[in-house]
Amino acid sequence: MSTRHDAREWAVQFLFQRDFNDDDLREALKEFWSEREANEKALAFAEELIRGVEQHREHIDTTLQKYAEHWEVKRMGALDRNAMRVAVYEMLYRPDIPPVVSINEAVEIAKDFSSRESGRFVNGILDQVSKHIDRPPRCAAGTLPKEGGEHA
Secondary structure (H helix, E strand, C coil), X not given: CCHHHHHHHHHHHHHHHHHHCCCCHHHHHHHHHHCCCCCHHHHHHHHHHHHHHHHHHXXXXXXXXXXXXXXXXXXXXXXXXXXXXXXXXXXXXCCCCCHHHHHHHHHHXXXXXXXXXHHHHHHHHHHHHHHCCCCCCCCCCCCCECCCCXXX
């Protein structure tokens, strides 16, 4: 597993817990990390994701709601909802990460921790989100497409 994949899984797990227990963020993170062995890079990336989702949760949830036909964000499965929150945060606020990477990671996490159907559900909503952001799905911001449509 890659460091970033581990970090995304931990971010989703932490955010899942936050849905049910809204303790002080700093204390909750301290307790969460005391139960895990994470290298510094994974821990730092996970906390960036967690803090980013927490800071922009209202905008992220509004975005999810816009593309989740017939689903209310608060009624979605908690794991699916938080996997999508991390992916939407990356798509909207982390231009260094190609949207397709965010989508694929969220789908894999949903399938691993929830169900195969969750993977399809997450993919469908995040695909709609990615179609409405201002960058190609396979490019990080600042990278230019190579001749033939492949990205640097």
